Amino acid sequence: MAQRRKQFPFDEFEPQWQKHWEDNKTFSVPNPGDEGFDPDKPKYYVLDMFPYPSGSGLHVGHPEGYTATDIITRYKRMKGFNVLHPMGWDAFGLPAEQHAIKTGEHPRINTQNNVDTFRGQLQRLGFAYDWNREVNTTAPDYVRWTQWIFLKLYNSYFNEDTQKAHPISELEEKGFSREDIDDRRLAFVAETPVNWSPDLGTVLANEEVEEWRSKGHTVERRPLRQWMLRITAYAQRLIDELDNLDWPEGIKLLQKNWIGRSDGAEVNFTIGDETVTVFTTRPDTLFGATYMVLAPEHPLVDKITTPSLKDQIEEYKSRCAAKSDLERTELAKEKTGIFTGAYAVNPVNEEKIPVYIADYVMMGYGTGAIMAVPAHDTRDNEFAENFAIEIIQVVEAPEGNEDKCFTGNGTAINSGFLSGLSTEEAKQKICDWLEERDLGKGTVNYKLRDWLFSRQRYWGEPFPVAWKDGNHYAISEDELPLLAPELEDYKPTGNPEPTLSKATDWVELEDGSLRETNTMPQWAGSCWYYLRYCDTGNTDRFISEEAEAYWMGKNGNPGGVDLYVGGTEHAVLHLLYARFWHKVLFDLGYLSTPEPFHKLVNQGLILGEDGQKMSKSRGNVVNPDDVVEQYGADSLRLYEMFMGPLEQVKPWSMKGVEGVFRFLARVWRLVMDNDQEGNWVISEKITEAEPDKKANKALHATIKKVGEDIEGMAFNTAISQMMVCTNELTKLEKVPVSSVITLLQLLNPFAPHLTEELNARLAKAFDSLSSNGLADREWPQFIEEYLHEDEIEIVVQVNGKVRDKINVPSEADKDEVEKLALESEKAQSFIEGSTVRKVIVVPGRLVNIVAN
């Protein structure tokens, strides 16, 4: 392309406009109380999911969502909103740490380099970010407040009565013991089995395990003392409060399923002197329970096992322990288990049923014990067939159902006092019956687990906590931020001791306390960054009350951020974690809304030209820098929006980039022409004349459609309408300059450099034009009258098939249109020989003549 002559000098004017916006702080927005703040304007908060600044730089997936929000930002500004549109860096993370391990260089340096690369790349795309509000999760003044929020969690508990977080001091006042208080904190310490990776030197969240395993790292389960966050306390609210959010239904469902509420009952069985509680969602099938299964790790297993079977049980248990979760499911085609020799008594009928252990029952869910109803549960059914256990039918399926193992709702049979009741009634009755006798109760269970919040890495926020005499305590708020010390060597310790434990000077405090050496996971910083943007420089508070009230409230929605755009990969975890923190801070009175994000949009993945996921190994990665180099930032932006609907997965096409590039060149040539020396001058076709009817129609139809499409985030169709409009204007002998300016205004949010450049050039040539930049103008309004036509084309159908097209006066009423249609010769020829039964007239559209 270097040798090919550029069709318009984007490489000259794009950097100039970027500099102009930066120098003039065009897109900086003041806070309430700041100079230049206009309190009469409504606010609009547009947020992108901030990136992890990886060493490989931006890829074309990033600018997809970023361009969409950028268009909205520029559009909303023109519509008179104060728009907050910030960008920042989710900069803690393992890659920087691994780089540090290899080179001995502090991860901060590598991180900073990557951030600089990313920022430069984004700026070269001309995004309207308020760079004064840049946030970096690793910056000391950010870490300070992340740790501060952690202390809020540490110093709060969940009050079941109010369903809210309350300060822990309430419990102190009530005289709770230290132990009881520690048991109720939202941030607490627990000994739990975790995924430990010896070669990474850290534990991994369950959802991270597969990723690292596939990279060749080993991961094993072992119990470790860990910090946990009590997100389970919020399970119900996290489900309920999704309702009023403007999120894709699929994402809401994903979150609901992840939280996984199930309604059922706990039932107490006895085994000798011991009581075992099982959880079931089908208490109505209690009469059909023919055996019981305990998870192999269940604490009662050793107690109840018959001595003669001890060896076999031990052998089975160790076999299960050796399996990873993955293997446990993969190898589970066949159900395995083993009889303990013990019998449990079914409380409902005093029947003795055998007790097994089997790895299809998990310790982590419910009570780790089930009553097995092989007639109505597929898993129990499979197991019972393998072990030749009795199967008793207790639910009669509705007529017509032939399932071998019926799991739906029906009518209770063979169930004593429940017989004859519907499943719903039976559930209710048995729950009442159990409760009256203290043998069980209705309960709700959630799949959601508490959040494993500690990592053994170096490059994360240290916990603002120290230990003395086996107890933890929070360090004082004015010691924040607590930063990790520099290390000579960032290698993991090789055992579950966190890397920070190597910094003994830092760990050991004068009074004999020891600092906590775990660090927080990467999620911590991303849980609240959207709040910090509102008030980045604040040294007294994580966000001022005024800034919070303005940017995060004020519009009657449950969520503070008006629009949040990012990938589906964060549909569950990030969004759930952020909602959780937000709710805690809301409960404690720091925030005005119960939810962080009101409207959520997920952009679709961009695939390589081959239709495959972009990856280095496939060699199909498109580098945005190359695209900018060849076609300019405006072309990249426009192409990303023109590819198709934002939410959809779609393949990249360089030919497509060329297509929008050609469109931009057409817009350029609509205004500019080459003189004899080959310099760009304003085209002679541009005039100050008033646009004619046809030009006005094309233009105003475009104003209407582009406005509507931006609101609906249908950017691809907005662009195609602007293409149509450009083609119309290009056809004119004389092009009215006012029409061109309006078109440039509409195109400005999409292609800001080109449009500002042309606008500036036109302003110099025509005195009548404003010299203001397009970014600071009002969005054009369309005039309905211009859209109106005297005559419209109507389709004439006979029996649903198009036979003719006729022009009718646009104000013609139904009868007239019907008459004109029936007069159509072509239609006549198809009606000939048959009788007209019915005529349907759709005003402005068509006439359908039904004849036979």
Add this chain to the structure above:
RNA sequence: GCCGGUGUGGCGGAAUUGGUAGACGCGCGCGAUUCAAAAUCGCGUUUCUUCGGAAGUGCGGGUUCGAUUCCCGCCGCCGGUACCA
């Protein structure tokens, strides 16, 4: 298995939410310009066709004057999830 999404020309995708299927762009073909090419401009481009038309939105049914759109039953692809009791 379950949950969600999706299926329209050679390709990316449009279609006022029941009313002309294929807007816009890519690609391709023809023409203009050019010594020639690139770039640019114009015209054409769903398929078949006896040039009258006929068929056509994954497949099979249905509702309707009329279905890409609504209903029932299948199939393919993509994503998530996995013994959750």
